[in-house]
Amino acid sequence: MTFHLHTMSKSIEAAHGASFLEELNTKWNDHTKALQMIRDILMYMDRTFIPSTHKTAVHELGLNLWRDNVIHSSKIQPRLLNTLLDLILRERTGEVINRGLMRNIFKMLMDLGPSVYQEDFEKPFLEVSAEFYRAESLEFIECSDCGDYLKKAERRLNEEIERVSHYLDAKTEVKITNVVEKEMIANHMPRLVHMENSGLVKMLLDDKFEDLGRIYNLFRRVPDGLSTIRDVMTSHIRDTGKQLVTDPEKSKNPAEFVDTLLEKRDKYDRIISLAFSNDKTFQNALNASFEYFINLNPRSPEYISLFVDDKLRKGLKGEKEEDIEIILDKVMMLFRYLQEKDVFEKYYKQHLAKRLLSGKTVSDDAEKSDNQTEDRMWLNCQLYVRSSDHITLVPILVGDYPGRLMGTADLRATFSKWSESLACVKGKNVLQKEPMSKDIGEDDAFSVNDKFTSKLRKVKIGTVVAQKETEPEKQETRQRVEEDRKPQIEAAIVRIMKSRRVLDHNNIIAEVTKQLQSRFLANPGEIKKRIESLIERDFLERDDSDRRLYRYLA
Numbered sequence: 001m002t003f004h005l006h007t008m009s010k011s012i013e014a015a016h017g018a019s020f021l022e023e024l025n026t027k028w029n030d031h032t033k034a035l036q037m038i039r040d041i042l043m044y045m046d047r048t049f050i051p052s053t054h055k056t057a058v059h060e061l062g063l064n065l066w067r068d069n070v071i072h073s074s075k076i077q078p079r080l081l082n083t084l085l086d087l088i089l090r091e092r093t094g095e096v097i098n099r100g101l102m103r104n105i106f107k108m109l110m111d112l113g114p115s116v117y118q119e120d121f122e123k124p125f126l127e128v129s130a131e132f133y134r135a136e137s138l139e140f141i142e143c144s145d146c147g148d149y150l151k152k153a154e155r156r157l158n159e160e161i162e163r164v165s166h167y168l169d170a171k172t173e174v175k176i177t178n179v180v181e182k183e184m185i186a187n188h189m190p191r192l193v194h195m196e197n198s199g200l201v202k203m204l205l206d207d208k209f210e211d212l213g214r215i216y217n218l219f220r221r222v223p224d225g226l227s228t229i230r231d232v233m234t235s236h237i238r239d240t241g242k243q244l245v246t247d248p249e250k251s252k253n254p255a256e257f258v259d260t261l262l263e264k265r266d267k268y269d270r271i272i273s274l275a276f277s278n279d280k281t282f283q284n285a286l287n288a289s290f291e292y293f294i295n296l297n298p299r300s301p302e303y304i305s306l307f308v309d310d311k312l313r314k315g316l317k318g319e320k321e322e323d324i325e326i327i328l329d330k331v332m333m334l335f336r337y338l339q340e341k342d343v344f345e346k347y348y349k350q351h352l353a354k355r356l357l358s359g360k361t362v363s364d365d366a367e368k369s370d371n372q373t374e375d376r377m378w379l380n381c382q383l384y385v386r387s388s389d390h391i392t393l394v395p396i397l398v399g400d401y402p403g404r405l406m407g408t409a410d411l412r413a414t415f416s417k418w419s420e421s422l423a424c425v426k427g428k429n430v431l432q433k434e435p436m437s438k439d440i441g442e443d444d445a446f447s448v449n450d451k452f453t454s455k456l457r458k459v460k461i462g463t464v465v466a467q468k469e470t471e472p473e474k475q476e477t478r479q480r481v482e483e484d485r486k487p488q489i490e491a492a493i494v495r496i497m498k499s500r501r502v503l504d505h506n507n508i509i510a511e512v513t514k515q516l517q518s519r520f521l522a523n524p525g526e527i528k529k530r531i532e533s534l535i536e537r538d539f540l541e542r543d544d545s546d547r548r549l550y551r552y553l554a
Helices: 002-014 019-041 043-047 049-053 058-071 077-092 099-111 114-143 146-167 172-184 186-193 200-205 209-219 225-246 254-274 280-294 300-314 321-337 341-358 364-370 471-500 505-516 524-536
Strands: 379-386 391-398 431-434 445-448 502-504 540-542 549-552
Touching: 002 019, 002 058, 019 043, 019 058, 019 077, 019 099, 043 049, 058 114, 077 099, 077 114, 077 146, 099 114, 099 146, 114 146, 114 172, 114 186, 146 172, 146 186, 146 200, 146 209, 172 186, 186 209, 186 225, 200 209, 200 225, 209 225, 209 254, 225 254, 225 280, 254 280, 254 300, 254 321, 280 321, 300 321, 300 341, 341 471, 471 502, 471 505, 471 524, 471 549, 502 505, 505 524, 505 549, 524 540
Parallel strands: none
Antiparallel strands: 379 391, 431 445, 502 549, 540 549
């Protein structure tokens, strides 16, 4: 058999060009057929003599002889490798090759044993491929924008997967794809995501879902790929969000301020859902980013409450009640981001009171779905309205903020030149104000507008809607919130100390903060003041030997 194989080897060596692989394949088929016949003839010997003498089985012996005398021939082995690598290179550059013949040759190498396939082909194949894709990636990245580069990388990756399916060993797939991923993606991640005018930020700004999906699916294949995308996305959302909430111009209109936040949230929800496979880590990053920048503006709780008030007063033009429910659900997501939920509650109660007193609500059901607390305090008072001809005493309701009038009233009066009404609405200015302005100050003076006329007997003037607070009002609200927080902080301290009995200062701060974070972010300085207050009232005492250690007094 060895002598016969030497003859076959010379025939293969003599083949030129494309006929080399064809001759090798023909001689291999002849050898396997002959080997099958020999094994059948010597079947009895294979079953009895071979096992007892620990000899090599006939078929295995025939494969080993082919390997040593043909495949590992000094004139065939390097030529075979170079021919295979050259054909694969041609295929990579767009030429059509004989995949059927390639499949037969690679099956031959695999039949000779995994080590033959790996050492004679796979190992040098992977090395050459790394060099090829290293050079190609540098060429591509210099002449392509990020989106085009990713398309090329995706195409190359798919080509290698397809190549494996057609004629390479299935185990080669993970190895060759790792090469493509490393050379075309992992080695260029920072440059790709930060590419000017086409990188990740540009994709996010322009809602390029296809490109975003491609960068996600490619980067997820390499170590730290998704974290790279996530970090850039997070930084971008935080930077743009910070600009939004700290821009004085954008804060002038609370409804537009919150609308912009909702649009931003919807935008990135769509991106994460459609392009990032609804990845939970990206959703968490989005939530953390919103929580970061929404709390940079101390008026966010007030503005969110004003937005809800506006929607429940006016509704959505041309939209159904169900659409208002959807908007309110989205607003509740913003509410969850607030660190000072108790501040929102304070404003919400105020706005709710005005809404209910004025009868300005688009839907009782929507009102109920949004209003989680129904404790309302109403006070009766009397409003005196004086004119030059008549005085009317009108009962009116006000909310839980002393000095701030709310509600509606009918004023009936008879004057010589004007109809009855309320004041200071453009086109219905029954009263004159000095100085003339939209805002009302404590020192403003009012008088009857004798020039006012109307064809109607009854003139309806809308009530004043909730508006953002002036600076003094804001300070007043903040002071009330701080007062409301004191008993909550003390209650948390007592609960903790009653359970733990003895605890040091830092741990009390940490546990109180954790207990109250669902409502507000407790200030460590205020917690310390509450601890001092509880010590004065004999709820706690300091340890004699360690002043930072506190004991609960039963």
